Amino acid sequence: MxxxxxxxxxxxxxxxxxxxxxxxxxxxxxxxxxxxxxxxxxxxxxxxxxxxxxxxxxxxxxxxxxxxxxxxxxxxxxxxxxxxxxxxxxxxxxxxxxxxxxxxxxxxxxxxxxxxxxxxxxxxxxxxxxxxxxxxxxxxxxxxxxxxxxxxxxxxxxxxxxxxxxxxxxxxxxxxxxxxxxxxxxxxxxxxxxxxDWDESYADPLKRELFSDEKLDLLDRHYPHMVRVLRTVRRIRAENYAGVEAQNR
Incomplete structure (x- = not known):
């Protein structure tokens, strides 16, 4: 039953x-x-x-x-x-x-x-x-x-x-x-x-946006500290990606 x-x-x-x-x-x-x-x-x-x-x-x-x-x-x-x-x-x-x-x-x-x-x-x-x-x-x-x-x-x-x-x-x-x-x-x-708590069903309008290199060059005039951090993050990502690629070979 x-x-x-x-x-x-x-x-x-x-x-x-x-x-x-x-x-x-x-x-x-x-x-x-x-x-x-x-x-x-x-x-x-x-x-x-x-x-x-x-x-x-x-x-x-x-x-x-x-x-x-x-x-x-x-x-x-x-x-x-x-x-x-x-x-x-x-x-x-x-x-x-x-x-x-x-x-x-x-x-x-x-x-x-x-x-x-x-x-x-x-x-x-x-x-x-x-x-x-x-x-x-x-x-x-x-x-x-x-x-x-x-x-x-x-x-x-x-x-x-x-x-x-x-x-x-x-x-x-x-x-x-x-x-x-x-x-x-x-x-x-x-x-x-x-x-x-975050609602998993919510469609977040904020996508994964990244500045282009050209945009970073323009922002560097007024926000040099932010640009320095973002460029450092890009370098670290590139190094990590290169390390993963080397391990997979």
């Missing part, structure tokens, strides 16, 4: 992946794609009817097409407005999560207040939940870039803190007395560090 259930679950998962372009599966989004499909099919059918039947009925066919087009346009506008609302709210929640955590004590250290870390983690989860409801591809792309921006912002403040930053004693993360500082919850650490 367990194997059968796993097989069914795998089939459902595969089907959902195939329909990923339909996500999110909201009423408005499904209605929009349904109307789009019906309109495309209707155009083909009506075009065939006009060619092979009485042309005097063309007016009736055009009325049907006009109705479908109007319904599709209305649904598209509703879909776009909803998607924009989700997109803006997701962006606001990401910023709010960072502002909640980006607080420092009198000595300039990041706050280790348990409630603050929990609230920041919850806010990140809210941003992700709302982000999954975005329907327009343009809004989805911008949301991905927003996440990358705030990921780097979080990365800039979440460091390898000392052990007592998280709890006065490790055992306090299991249980502690009321007169002890509340430790940072591991649940909040999981959410925040998962958000900070």
């Amino acid at each position: 367990t194997t059968y259930r796993k097989a069914i679950r795998n089939k459902v998962t595969s089907s959902l992946k195939a329909l990923k372009w339909l996500a999110p599966f909201s009423l408005v989004n499904i209605l929009f794609h349904s109307l789009l499909f019906i309109l495309c099919v209707s155009i083909v059918i009506i075009f065939s009817l006009v060619l092979f039947t009485d042309i005097s009925r063309t007016r009736d066919y055009l009325i049907v097409l006009g109705f479908l087009a109007a319904a599709l346009t209305l649904t598209y506008n509703v879909r776009r407005h909803l998607s924009e609302d989700y997109f803006k709210e997701a962006r606001e929640q990401l910023q709010k999560a960072f502002e909640i955590l980006n607080v420092y004590d009198a000595e300039g250290r990041l706050s280790n207040d348990r409630l603050r870390w929990l609230t920041a983690a919850r806010t990140l989860l809210i941003a992700e939940r709302i982000g999954r409801k975005i329907m327009m591809s343009s809004h989805k792309e911008i949301n991905i870039e927003d996440r990358q921006f705030w990921r780097m912002k979080f990365h800039g403040i979440v460091k390898n803190f000392s052990e007592d930053f998280y709890a006065e004693e490790p055992v306090h993360m299991i249980h502690h007395m009321a007169d002890v500082r509340s430790p940072i919850s591991e649940a909040s650490l999981v959410i925040i560090h998962e958000f900070i």
